[in-house]
């Protein structure tokens with residue numbers, strides 16, 4: 001373990017080391033609006049449960065959290081409807097890309113897990129069925145976790161994704177044909193695209209994610225957002241499914257439960273210790289941040305703070 005004082009230097013050294021990787025990845029151009037983001041952006045923010053924090057780079061700039069939102073969606077959903085969620089979604093790693101359709105057909109419209117697109121679409125459907133105003137309530141949930149009101153959906157990004165969201169549309173339709181979508185297909189897609197479009201800074205996201213480091217309890221308000229058993233399950237799914245067909249690689253190289261998004265963000269936790277968020281928009285072939293993955297690998301290696 002390095003002493004608290006060294007963390008700033010550790011993060012600065014990491015930034016220097018990953019700098020050559022920043023322009024090597026590819027932005028997610030299947031969402032045209034995301035392709036406009038400057039690929040050389042880089043930020044990393046580390047936040048401990050005792051409130052000490054360390055930051056390097058573009059940590060106060062909002063970016064599209066995309067699939068990282070799936071963790072909040074699942075937490076929000078289980079906090080409202082409990083373990084019934086898992087009747088309609090499995091909890092096994094998919095070993096396939098996040099937007100793959102192949103397993104869905106031979107597994108009768110039941111998604112492999114909640115952190116691939118098909119699973120998050122079913123979570124969205126459940127939220128529509130069980131909540132009065134899921135669009136507003138979800139935003140309120142994230143705002144409460146961050147402790148700030150200035151968190152919004154980015155409608156431009158949501159519209160841009162919807163205009164080209166053919167695969168997600170195919171998935172919802174396929175699941176609807178198996179009876180695993182209750183609501184109107186367009187309504188589910190629109191809400192899902194909004195959920196993915198939430199934009200946050202690294203430091204805001206680290207605050208929101210800290211609830212998972214703190215076993216489901218808010219650090220400031222001490223509110224129990226999810227139970228200990230829900231925390232255990234969500235964290236386990238992050239560990240096994242948070243990086244699609246690169247979940248094994250992430251466990252191997254980084255060794256923290258976490259979640260990535262095609263906006264180039266990665267959020268991870270060390271239970272009972274800290275949350276850490278890195279943002280670098282250039283992605284590798286699996287859709288995970290190239291420099292972000294390397295930065296977290298260096299971080300847990302240098303500090304000796306993985307779960308293993």
Ligand code: GLN
Pocket residue numbers: 065066067068098099117161168193196260261262263287
């Ligand atoms: N909104 C994106 C999609 O549905 C989220 C994917 C991701 O971040 N991996 O394709």
